[in-house]
Amino acid sequence: MKHTLTLLALAASLCTSAFAGEGEKVSLPAPQVSGINQDGKTVAFADVYAKGPTVVFFYPKANTPGCTKQACSLRDAFAELTKEGVQVLGVSFDKPEAQKKFKDDFTLPYDLIADPEGQIVDAFKVDRIVKGTMNLASRQAFLIKGDKIVWKDTKASTAEQAADIKRVLAETK
Numbered sequence: 001m002k003h004t005l006t007l008l009a010l011a012a013s014l015c016t017s018a019f020a021g022e023g024e025k026v027s028l029p030a031p032q033v034s035g036i037n038q039d040g041k042t043v044a045f046a047d048v049y050a051k052g053p054t055v056v057f058f059y060p061k062a063n064t065p066g067c068t069k070q071a072c073s074l075r076d077a078f079a080e081l082t083k084e085g086v087q088v089l090g091v092s093f094d095k096p097e098a099q100k101k102f103k104d105d106f107t108l109p110y111d112l113i114a115d116p117e118g119q120i121v122d123a124f125k126v127d128r129i130v131k132g133t134m135n136l137a138s139r140q141a142f143l144i145k146g147d148k149i150v151w152k153d154t155k156a157s158t159a160e161q162a163a164d165i166k167r168v169l170a171e172t173k
Helices: 002-018 046-049 065-076 078-084 097-108 119-123 160-172
Strands: 024-029 034-037 042-044 054-058 087-093 109-113 128-131 134-137 140-145 148-153
Touching: 024 160, 042 046, 046 054, 046 087, 054 078, 065 078, 065 087, 065 097, 078 160, 087 119, 087 134, 097 109, 140 160
Parallel strands: 054 087, 087 109
Antiparallel strands: 024 148, 034 042, 034 109, 054 140, 128 134, 140 148
16 A cells, blocks of 8 residues: 555656646736836836736745746746747745845846735735745746736746747747
């Protein structure tokens, strides 16, 4: 019995990880929210959406290993994404100072939005992870075109985040 339960747990974990980055095509209204970036400036998401396809990705905590992989994946593909007119916004519960340090430490070429109260997390219906007294956003990604979310990934990848986005961009042309 113990062996069977171990095999079932292993199979479940393999199934879960097999779908990381796959996401799903949707047609949902894009949240019309604003937030403060790493420099303390207000960023109206609608203004960013108006510039072209927009990736909004959520990560649990700045300067942690998985979040760094996710952010650097998008950094490394940024030139290629911007050739396609793509805008990128990263969002977490971190305060602007932590976002600034994260951006500077890893030379991230896009805005990181501080959401310490969770208003943007809630608007996108991103799950919260509570660790003690700390709120964290679950790792998720969204592709917005115009005023619609056209793809959402509730099990966003870390190192493969950019590859997932590029695949979806090609599929939604």
